Amino acid sequence: MTVKVENITEIKGFLQELKEYSSYDLCEYSDSSIYRRIKKILKDHKLSLDQLIAKTKTDSLFIENIIQEITVNTTEFFRDPEVWRELYQNFYPTLRNKKYINIWHAGCSSGQEVYSNLILLNELDLLDKSNVIATDLNSKVLKVAKSGKYDKKENQEYFENFNAVLNREGNGSDILFEKYFEDGVNSNCVEVKSFLRKQSDFQQHDLVKEEMNNHAKFDIIFCRNVLIYFNSALQTKILKQFHNKLTNGGILVLGNHEGLNGFFKTKFIKDGPVFIKNNTFHFQF
Amino acid sequence: MNDNIRYKAIIIGGSAGSFTVVSKILSKMNPDFPIPVIVCMHRLKHVRSGLVEGLNLKSNIKVIEPNDKEKIVGNRIYLAPSNYHLFIEFDNTIHLSTEETFNHSRPAIDHAFSSAAYAYRDKVLGIILTGANRDGANGMKEIHFKNGTTIVQDPESCDIDTMPKAALNLFEPDYILTPDKITEYLNQLSV
Structure with missing residues (x-):
């Protein structure tokens, strides 16, 4: 069966219906990537766009599944090891004297980077004073994140990043993987140990729709490879929120090939792989 | 073949063995080459960094790994980040995505080629080089059927000819050329 190629206007019609019949607003996602994702869904489910819209109006479980397929949920332990090395060696040590360290993972997906970060904090003896909030709009990936259970095979290559970050030559004695993960010999899963799991607070939250309700400002916000799926207007709106929610000198960690658009280029200073909140100008915008 | 104004971009894909070929082509290209060149190469997992530096040492034209939403401009080589x-978007910008691997690859050459076929239609030149898998063949076919120009590296000149041969099985390209001839073809575009 050949699937009719829908045009972007029709796809936008679907996004409007989705917004009306569910809590999900994807209207300001970037056109081309949403177009590609929805075309793939139509093909995988052998649906026409009309059928997709009809199902969206009646089947809430279907919506949850579709949202998981539209959004990109790929993530890795210690993705881009050099970024984590920088945090480990240079940034976190500067927070040693703070009473609390507040951290937000915005768009945390299945949580691998949340646990990566908790491992660093533990190695630096900062775990007890860290408050970690991790949010995503999709309930299904959050469930995985909370469980801390990961497929061994799917994540195997990323566990190598663990050594690249924590066990570089000349570090003396090696930090063992087993310190943080239960690795059942006969199981396909590795499981994050409970002392790490209980340190993170996973919450469902849609960056697009609401501000983060947290009275304390964050010392660090991770939002890696999330904004690339949004259009410029939405990116700007979210960057403004991040800027407001960061402490002075707080840092924003984006994906390795994400930049800041327009106005916000002046509101952050790029320092290696991270963006430091710049408070030189205190005007309102 | 005075069709230099025909191309809005040139897109090159390759896998095993292609680093040497791309370096060679870039080292001999006219430094004023006016058309943007997009290079999508598979990388070994353990050699994720250093590629852009390596190419810049050889290339006569500046090589960068672009950020998401970056504008594509002439006289520049864009290397797909690992x-x-x-x-490629319709507004001539680059979009990066971390979605699932495709053909076991990220970057996938098929994704880059098909998006270029849609964005540029007959105004793109696609080049597929040596490689050990089939990624890129379908994307080249899309460029071909949208009336873009296609060059397949001569399988005889390839380290591993799986990729060019996969393309040749799907359509008949405009040219089958050795790396030297590819460089010649490109340089005459900028005359």
Whole structure:
């Protein structure tokens, strides 16, 4: 069966219906990537766009599944090891004297980077004073994140990043993987140990729709490879929120090939792989 | 073949053995080459960094790994960053994505080629080089059927000819050329 190629206007019609019949607003996602994702869904489910819209109006479980397929949920332990090395060696040590360290993972997906970060904090003896909030709009990936259970095979290559970050030559004695993960010999899963799991607070939250309700400002916000799926207007709106929610000198960690658009280029200073909140100008915008 | 104004971009894909070929082509290209060149190469997992530096040492034209939403301009080589898919948008910008691997690859050459076929239609030149898998063949076919120009590296000149041969099985390209001839073809575009 050949699937009719829908045009972007029709796809936008679907996004409007989705917004009306569910809590999900994807209207300001970037056109081309949403177009590609929805075309793939139509093909995988052998649906026409009309059928997709009809199902969206009646089947809430279907919506949850579709949202998981539209959004990109790929993530890795210690993705881009050099970024984590920088945090480990240079940034976190500067927070040693703070009473609390507040951290937000915005768009945390299945949580691998949340646990990566908790491992660093533990190695630096900062775990007890860290408050970690991790949010995503999709309930299904959050469930995985909370469980801390990961497929061994799917994540195997990323566990190598663990050594690249924590066990570089000349570090003396090696930090063992087993310190943080239960690795059942006969199981396909590795499981994050409970002392790490209980340190993170996973919450469902849609960056697009609401501000983060947290009275304390964050010392660090991770939002890696999330904004690339949004259009410029939405990116700007979210960057403004991040800027407001960061402490002075707080840092924003984006994906390795994400930049800041327009106005916000002046509101952050790029320092290696991270963006430091710049408070030189205190005007309102 | 005075069709230099025909191309809005040139897109090159390759896998095993292609680093040497791309370096060679870039080292002999006219430094004023006016058309943007997008390069999508598979990378070994353990050699994720250093590629852009390596190419810049050889290239006569500046090589960069673009950010998401970066504008594509002439006289520049865009190297697909590791661990992202690269797509060309209708507004002549680059879109990066971390969606699932495709053909076991990220970047996937098929994604880059098909997006270029849609964005540029007959105004793109696609080049597929040596490689050990089939990624890129379908994307080249799309460029071909959208009336873009296609060059397949002569399988005889390839380290591993799986990729060019996969393309040749799907359509008849405009040219089958050795790396030297590819460089010649490109340089006459900028005359």
